[in-house]
Amino acid sequence: MNRPTPSPRPPRHFNLVARVLHWSMALAILAMLFVGVGMVASLSLRPVLVDLHRPLGIAILLLVIVRLINRLRHPPPPLPADLPRAHAFAARASHWLLYTLMFAMPLVGWSMLSAGGYPVTIFKGFALLPIAPHHATIYAVLRSAHTWLALLLFATVLMHLAAALFHAWVRRDGVFASMARGALALPPPAAADADLESVEDKPIAPAPTNQRQQ
Amino acid sequence: MPDIDPAAIPSTTDRRWPGLLAIALIVASAALAFAWTAGWLTPGRLTPQRFTDAIEAANGQVWQGFRRAHAKGVCVAGYFEGNGQGQALSSARVFAPVRTPFVGRLSIGGGSPYGLDNQARVRSMALQLDSDDGQQWRMAMNSFPFFGVSSVQAFHEQTLANAPDPATGKPDPARQAAFAAAHPEFARFAAWAKSAPWPTSWANTTFNGVNTFRFVNRAGEVHDVRWSMQPRAAFAAMTPEQRAAADGDFLGEDLGARLAQGPLRWDMLVTVAQPGDAVADPSQSWPEDRRRVNVGSVVIESATPQATGACRDINYDPLVLPAGVQGSDDPILAARSAVYSVSFNRREHEIAGGKAAAATGRAAPQEATP
Ligand code: HEM
Ligand code: HEM
Ligand code: HEM
Numbered sequence: 180m181n182r183p184t185p186s187p188r189p190p191r192h193f194n195l196v197a198r199v200l201h202w203s204m205a206l207a208i209l210a211m212l213f214v215g216v217g218m219v220a221s222l223s224l225r226p227v228l229v230d231l232h233r234p235l236g237i238a239i240l241l242l243v244i245v246r247l248i249n250r251l252r253h254p255p256p257p258l259p260a261d262l263p264r265a266h267a268f269a270a271r272a273s274h275w276l277l278y279t280l281m282f283a284m285p286l287v288g289w290s291m292l293s294a295g296g297y298p299v300t301i302f303k304g305f306a307l308l309p310i311a312p313h314h315a316t317i318y319a320v321l322r323s324a325h326t327w328l329a330l331l332l333f334a335t336v337l338m339h340l341a342a343a344l345f346h347a348w349v350r351r352d353g354v355f356a357s358m359a360r361g362a363l364a365l366p367p368p369a370a371a372d373a374d375l376e377s378v379e380d381k382p383i384a385p386a387p388t389n390q391r392q393q
Numbered sequence: 394m395p396d397i398d399p400a401a402i403p404s405t406t407d408r409r410w411p412g413l414l415a416i417a418l419i420v421a422s423a424a425l426a427f428a429w430t431a432g433w434l435t436p437g438r439l440t441p442q443r444f445t446d447a448i449e450a451a452n453g454q455v456w457q458g459f460r461r462a463h464a465k466g467v468c469v470a471g472y473f474e475g476n477g478q479g480q481a482l483s484s485a486r487v488f489a490p491v492r493t494p495f496v497g498r499l500s501i502g503g504g505s506p507y508g509l510d511n512q513a514r515v516r517s518m519a520l521q522l523d524s525d526d527g528q529q530w531r532m533a534m535n536s537f538p539f540f541g542v543s544s545v546q547a548f549h550e551q552t553l554a555n556a557p558d559p560a561t562g563k564p565d566p567a568r569q570a571a572f573a574a575a576h577p578e579f580a581r582f583a584a585w586a587k588s589a590p591w592p593t594s595w596a597n598t599t600f601n602g603v604n605t606f607r608f609v610n611r612a613g614e615v616h617d618v619r620w621s622m623q624p625r626a627a628f629a630a631m632t633p634e635q636r637a638a639a640d641g642d643f644l645g646e647d648l649g650a651r652l653a654q655g656p657l658r659w660d661m662l663v664t665v666a667q668p669g670d671a672v673a674d675p676s677q678s679w680p681e682d683r684r685r686v687n688v689g690s691v692v693i694e695s696a697t698p699q700a701t702g703a704c705r706d707i708n709y710d711p712l713v714l715p716a717g718v719q720g721s722d723d724p725i726l727a728a729r730s731a732v733y734s735v736s737f738n739r740r741e742h743e744i745a746g747g748k749a750a751a752a753t754g755r756a757a758p759q760e761a762t763p
Contacts, residue, residue: 216431220440222545222728226712226720295741296707298529304716306527315706319745322738333427341420348412 190256192357197253200246201358205336207239208281212333233288234301240285247278259352273339280332286310287328291321441731444549445739448732451556452504458749459506461736463517463533465761466500467645468702471656471693473522479688482616482663483608485717486524488688495522497693498704499595499648502535506751507759509641511631514586516644518600518622518659519709520691528715531707533729534600534622536592540675541582545728550575578676590630594647596657597626604711604729605672605721608663617666617721619679622659622691626651641761648696659691673722700754706744708737 193201211232218228258267292299293309294317300306311317347355425434432440448461456464472492479488487493501508502515519533542548554572558565573579592598600622608616631639640646651657665684671677699705712720712730720726743749750756 213427213430216427219731219734220430220432220438220442222439222441222444222731223724224727225441225731225734226727295737297710298713304528306529313706315741316745318706319738319742322741337420337423340423341416344416344419345412348415349409 190254192361193255194249194253195361196249197246198358198361200242200249204239204242204246204281207235208336211235211239212329215329233299236285236288237301237307239281243278243281256357259354270342273335276335277339280328280335283328284332287321287325291318291325294318294321439546439549441735444732445735447549447552448504451552453557456504456506457743458740458752460740462504463500463502464504464506465508466498466699467648468697468699468704469497469499469693470695471495471497471691473689473691475689476687478686479663480610482610482618482665482686483717484611485530485715486526486528487522487530491525493522493524495520496703496707497521498699498709501644507761509761510644511636511639511641516595516598521707521709524715529713530715530718531709531711531713532602533709533711534602536598536600537582537585537603538601539582539678540603540725541579542576543578543674543676545724547576548725591636593629593631594626594651595644596648596651597624597628599623603675604723604726605666605675607719607721609717609719617670617672618663620661620663623662625658625660652693652696657693661688661691662686663688673724675723675725698754700752706741708733710734
């Protein structure tokens with residue numbers, strides 16, 4: 180997931196597929212995290228929520244495969260050149276971690292149910308084949324991993340959310356816009372288009388090279 | 394934000410504060426909402442974990458690696474043989490005239506794996522049927538014909554009332570009386586426990602599903618049902634003297650002796666509700682004249698000790714159901730699914746952590762004790 184060295188015309192925005200997947204998966208993953216901790220703490224909602232949790236989790240697994248392929252084929256826009264190195268490293272590392280967890284969580288969920296001897300029901304009458312042997316120790320390890328990795332995922336998402344909003348509201352460097360919307364065909368009229376994002380996108384102060392701009 | 398004077402932005406640090414504050418608020422709210430959903434902020438809320446804690450407290454101790462309830466039992470194997478009559482009610486494959494193999498478990502109520510069979514009022518049968526269409530049906534049934542209470546909260550109170558008093562090591566009778574007074578529906582159960590005969594064997598005990606389920610047939614018609622497994626073995630009740638003299642492990646010994654003679658059979662009788670029957674309250678029986686359909690038989694062919702048997706690492710969650718069978722609005726059913734999962738997770742972790750020598754057959758089992 181290394182950012183490629185800027186080619187002559189590096190993209191300023193994530194492509195449409197990346198953006199649609201990013202925001203729909205962000206919603207789905209947040210839902211999964213809340214549904215997950217909510218269902219294991221409920222004496223009444225568990226059956227309904229677990230029936231939602233399994234298929235949505237497997238849908239995330241399928242989507243992250245598409246997303247990774249798209250990401251490898253369409254390099255993301257470079258980070259602003261003036262971003263401190265540690266900051267840029269944190270961004271890259273956290274994106275790697277998010278991808279890893281987006282793969283790991285559903286795979287752990289699926290294999291944990293397999294090891295627990297449960298059918299991995301996706302919808303009534305259809306279950307996935309087991310991907311781990313029915314075994315107490317394997318189940319216990321995976322069951323704990325599902326909890327701890329979920330907590331790590333939630334913590335990482337919170338930091339990622341904070342960083343994204345920091346770019347949007349504090350640095351105002353176009354990083355947020357690179358995921359929020361695509362390149363417009365024409366540059367927006369300077370004054371008429373006064374919404375938040377276009378303000379962020381406007382070269383404020385002398386634009387540093389490579390800053391993501393409209 | 395809209396009308397920012399670009400020239401004013403770069404160096405003024407105070408302009409960062411509104412943004413930083415908003416971010417901190419958003420992140421903190423998300424974290425708080427998560428913690429609330431997980432139940433971490435509401436120690437008074439009854440969760441499956443806290444329910445299981447209450448069961449462990451009522452058991453008086455934790456028997457590592459064993460089920461938190463119905464801890465003493467034996468694994469069994471056999472098959473369910475449908476007779477075709479159930480197909481009008483449910484599209485579940487097991488009701489076709491085919492044999493569906495199962496891994497089952499016969500047990501007695503109570504949290505001790507060394508409980509005395511002759512003092513266990515409740516006996517149980519659990520089955521996991523794997524049908525040839527790849528689907529699974531798990532059921533866990535008891536010898537009582539109806540549940541003691543009508544709500545999850547009330548069962549929690551009952552569990553607390555049965556916890557041993559540290560002073561005497563026995564449940565506090567005053568607490569139990571207060572519980573019974575607060576839950577008049579419990580009187581019926583108490584009367585059953587007192588007067589119902591004690592069958593001489595697991596083989597001649599009737600096991601009842603107790604909770605209501607929904608059967609859906611091929612045409613999409615839905616029926617609220619309950620079911621029972623009615624033994625083919627001749628009924629015989631123990632006299633109080635026989636019971637007092639019986640060995641604490643007599644059920645297992647009797648089972649072995651009977652299986653040596655041949656398989657054991659039960660008929661599965663499905664009772665269909667009429668409009669107005671109590672479908673969401675397992676403490677209420679349905680009128681006797683309801684339609685009953687014999688849909689097939691449960692046949693047990695062999696038994697193995699639970700420490701090394703295939704039933705040990707199974708959670709007989711009553712909501713693992715095939716197409717054609719659904720849960721109902723009965724709140725006890727949802728609570729069972731949630732609490733069984735916690736009990737299962739705890740015992741599997743204890744086994745994985747090497748803390749469950751007796752439960753896994755690596756240490757000799759204790760004698761049965763009161
Ligand atoms: C469950 C939640 C989320 C996950 C798993 C997630 C994951 C990711 C990943 C992996 C990337 C790297 C780009 C890619 O390959 O797609 C990314 C970029 C980005 N995300 Fe998220 N995201 C989540 C939620 C959010 C939220 C809530 C926001 C904003 C409030 C946000 C804003 C952004 C922005 C602005 C970028 C672009 C960063 C850059 O260009 O370096 N994300 N996200
Ligand atoms: C992005 C994917 C996923 C996320 C974020 C996620 C998150 C969670 C969380 C937070 C919990 C609660 C853990 C706890 O508090 O102990 C949980 C539990 C659970 N998850 Fe997932 N999960 C995902 C995928 C899956 C998948 C694909 C399956 C199965 C196919 C699955 C099955 C389960 C089950 C059955 C439980 C409850 C286990 C129990 O009660 O012991 N999860 N999940
Ligand atoms: C809210 C009410 C109930 C609670 C909290 C509860 C709790 C439990 C727990 C913790 C276990 C051990 C699960 C395991 O570790 O695998 C268990 C097992 C069992 N329960 Fe319940 N139970 C409830 C209601 C019922 C009812 C209504 C029935 C009968 C129809 C029933 C029948 C059984 C049986 C047969 C087993 C043993 C299953 C096996 O052999 O693994 N329970 N129960």
